[in-house]
Every structure is written in C-alpha cells, then in structure tokens.
Amino acid sequence: MHEFEIRPTVDGSDTLFASAFGQHYHNPNGALAESQHVFFKPLGLIPDLLCHRPITVLEIGFGTGLNLLILTDWVKRLRSKSEIRYMSVEGFMAPTETLKTLNHACSLGLQAPWESFVDRLGTGQKDQNSWHSLGLFIPNITVDLFLGPFEALTTPPAKANVLFHDPFSPESNPEGWTLELFEQLRQWSTEDATLRTYAASTACRQTLIEAGWIVGSAKGALGKREMTLAAHSEDYLPGVKLVKKRQEDYTSST
Numbered sequence: 001m002h003e004f005e006i007r008p009t010v011d012g013s014d015t016l017f018a019s020a021f022g023q024h025y026h027n028p029n030g031a032l033a034e035s036q037h038v039f040f041k042p043l044g045l046i047p048d049l050l051c052h053r054p055i056t057v058l059e060i061g062f063g064t065g066l067n068l069l070i071l072t073d074w075v076k077r078l079r080s081k082s083e084i085r086y087m088s089v090e091g092f093m094a095p096t097e098t099l100k101t102l103n104h105a106c107s108l109g110l111q112a113p114w115e116s117f118v119d120r121l122g123t124g125q126k127d128q129n130s131w132h133s134l135g136l137f138i139p140n141i142t143v144d145l146f147l148g149p150f151e152a153l154t155t156p157p158a159k160a161n162v163l164f165h166d167p168f169s170p171e172s173n174p175e176g177w178t179l180e181l182f183e184q185l186r187q188w189s190t191e192d193a194t195l196r197t198y199a200a201s202t203a204c205r206q207t208l209i210e211a212g213w214i215v216g217s218a219k220g221a222l223g224k225r226e227m228t229l230a231a232h233s234e235d236y237l238p239g240v241k242l243v244k245k246r247q248e249d250y251t252s253s254t
C-alpha cells in the first residue's frame with residue numbers, strides 16, 4: 001500500500017514522504033533549493049532557455065512535478081520562447097488531491113496550469129506501462145508521461161537533450177540505478193545531451209561509465225559534498241571535474 005504524506009521542508013517548500021520507500025522525495029532542508037541546484041543550475045540549461053533553444057527533457061521520477069514547475073517558472077521569468085517537450089516517468093503517482101495540495105504550484109504562481117494538468121492526469125482509466133500525451137502545460141511546454149515502473153519503460157516519444165535522473169536512493173530504489181536503465185537513457189538521448197543526478201556514489205558513477213556515459217562531479221546541494229553530471233562526450237561537460245573508470249575495470253576489459 002502506497003501512502004503519501006505532505007511534509008514541509010526547511011526552505012518552506014513541501015515534499016512528500018513515501019511510506020513504501022521510507023524516503024522523502026527531496027532533501028528535508030529544502031525541496032525547491034535542492035531541485036534548483038541539482039537540475040537547473042549546472043551546465044547550459046538556463047543559457048539555452050535564454051537563447052530560446054528547443055529543449056526535450058526526460059525525467060526519471062515525476063513525483064510531485066516540482067521539476068516541471070520550476071522549469072515553467074524559469075521559462076516565464078526569462079520570457080523564453082524555447083519549444084519544450086517534458087517527458088517523465090512515474091510508477092506510483094500520488095493521488096490527485098495530494099498533488100493539488102502541495103504548495104509548489106501556488107508558491108510559483110502556477111496554480112491554474114497545475115490544477116488543469118492534474119485534472120487531465122486523473123481523468124479516465126490510463127493504461128499502465130505506456131506513454132500518455134498530456135498536452136500543453138503552458139503554451140510552449142508539452143508533457144508526456146510514462147505511467148509504469150522504470151523496468152517496463154519503453155522508448156520515449158522523442159530523444160532527450162536534458163535528463164533529470166531522480167529516483168529514490170540506490171539502496172531503497174535499485175531499479176532506478178541499473179546498467180540497463182543508464183544504457184537506455186543514453187540510447188534515448190541526443191549526442192549533446194546532459195544528465196544530472198543528486199547521487200554521488202562510486203557505484204552509481206561506475207554504472208553510468210559502464211553504460212557509455214562520460215561522468216563528472218559537481219558540488220552537491222545543501223551541504224552535500226558532491227552530485228553527478230554525465231554526457232555522451234566531455235565536450236558537453238565544460239569545466240566539470242571528470243570521474244575516471246575504475247582501474248580494475250580497465251584491466252578486466254583490456
């Protein structure tokens with residue numbers, strides 16, 4: 001039985017606590033602050049919005065929808081004309097009322113598009129294990145959701161150039177950190193794509209490398225020492241400290 005409890009975080013933004021995983025969806029020190037730091041601050045996402053470049057996001061773990069809301073807030077604040085396709089994956093969607101009660105949309109002034117989106121999400125019997133087109137969030141953002149487990153994920157409707165990797169921690173949610181998933185994410189993204197995740201463990205980074213990603217380390221959010229960035233080529237990780245493949249893997253694979 002999945003239960004979802006809304007809890008406030010230190011920066012005033014809400015998060016959810018999922019009893020089935022025994023985890024918060026965000027850092028209890030600040031859901032909004034953590035998401036801004038991990039997913040929006042690194043690399044060229046904000047400059048791309050400023051230059052009105054097209055952006056296709058693939059998010060692993062839709063959760064509260066906070067990343068969609070923050071992206072929408074940036075689009076509005078920067079008056080970006082970027083055409084944005086937001087694709088996300090969720091296997092355990094929180095109830096409609098919970099999604100509407102979270103304070104993210106209200107605090108970002110996005111209550112109307114959010115409520116309309118959540119209503120569309122909740123209407124009708126949606127097939128599991130397939131992609132659903134949810135239409136426009138705001139005029140230049142379209143949303144597609146895969147409803148089902150990461151393990152059943154199928155090819156998304158478009159190749160992504162921005163990946164938000166946001167499952168629960170590898171200990172409680174190992175299906176989100178498999179070699180197969182990281183290989184699929186590489187296959188389903190463009191040559192210039194970049195991936196961001198809050199995780200910084202050696203195991204996570206080595207699995208990304210094994211899947212063909214070039215991996216880098218960046219400063220973590222809210223006092224965490226590190227987080228991880230990845231790309232198909234190091235050309236797209238400018239100024240990022242790269243993480244090497246483990247030596248024993250070199251010897252075993254050569």
Ligand SMILES: C[S@@+](CC[C@H](N)C(=O)[O-])C[C@H]1O[C@@H](n2cnc3c(N)ncnc32)[C@H](O)[C@@H]1O
Nearest residue numbers: 061062063064065066091092149150166167168
């Ligand atoms: C850390 S939360 C995501 C937070 C989200 N990005 C947000 O800002 O609210 C992880 C999400 O992954 C989902 N999840 C966990 N295991 C999953 C699985 N095997 N398949 C699909 N979704 C899963 C959870 O339901 C949860 O919504």
